[in-house]
Amino acid sequence: xxxxxxxxxxxxxxxxxxxxxxTYGDVADIARAPSPRLVGMVLNQDGLDxxxxxxxxxxGTCAPHxxxxxxxxxxxxxxxxxxxxxxxxKYRWEDAVKQKAEEPPALW
DNA sequence: CTGATGACTGAAA
DNA sequence: CTTTCAGCCATCA
Numbered sequence: 001x002x003x004x005x006x007x008x009x010x011x012x013x014x015x016x017x018x019x020x021x022x023t024y025g026d027v028a029d030i031a032r033a034p035s036p037r038l039v040g041m042v043l044n045q046d047g048l049d050x051x052x053x054x055x056x057x058x059x060g061t062c063a064p065h066x067x068x069x070x071x072x073x074x075x076x077x078x079x080x081x082x083x084x085x086x087x088x089x090k091y092r093w094e095d096a097v098k099q100k101a102e103e104p105p106a107l108w
Numbered sequence: 109c110t111g112a113t114g115a116c117t118g119a120a121a
Numbered sequence: 122c123t124t125t126c127a128g129c130c131a132t133c134a
Contacts, residue, residue, distance in 0.1 A: 002131075024116055035129045040115035047115080055115080063115040070115095113132085121125080 009033055009042040016054040016093050019077045022092055023058045025094040040055040054093075060086040 008031040016022050024036040033039050040063070043052045053073040056062050061084055062070045071081045080092050 005131090028116085036116040037129060038116090038131065041131065043115055052115080057115085058117055066115065088109065094125085110134105112134085114130105116129080118128095119126090121123100 003037065005031070005033055006042050006046055008108075009039055010046060011052060012052045013043070013052060013055060015108075016051060018094075019079060019091070020090050020093040021048060021056050021079060021088070022096045023053045023056055023088070025058055026093070026100070027055060030037070030099045046084070055086075056086055058089045070080040083092075 006044070009027060012022075012027050012031040022089045024039045027039045028036040029031070033042075039055070043050070043055065045066065053062075053066075054077075056070075062066075067084060074086065076082060079086060
């Protein structure tokens with residue numbers, strides 16, 4: 001098992017500010033996950049206690065099975081979804097870009 | 109070992 | 122706008 005990876009991903013997701021969102025790709029890069037798929041995998045297993053609703057796909061949509069609750073929760077934080085799609089240009093977690101650029105601590 | 113399967117993504121048609 | 126397709130990589134049968 002990749003305990004390391006799981007903890008890193010969880011740490012990153014916990015870091016996404018209220019009213020902001022990040023893509024699976026963003027989380028993967030920051031957490032140094034080998035692939036965005038793994039991020040989804042982690043959330044699927046240990047994501048229940050995390051703000052997983054702030055993680056969307058690269059195009060601003062969310063995975064079908066959870067879309068309903070996800071959009072609802074986001075709206076409670078002030079994130080507006082147009083036709084199930086969130087405007088990343090507006091709500092994307094800015095630090096995600098920085099974190100990727102620089103070299104964050106190996107452990108949080 | 110081989111093959112199928114995802115809370116994915118970017119490019120191409 | 123849509124669908125397809127090829128990469129992706131830990132997991133599981």
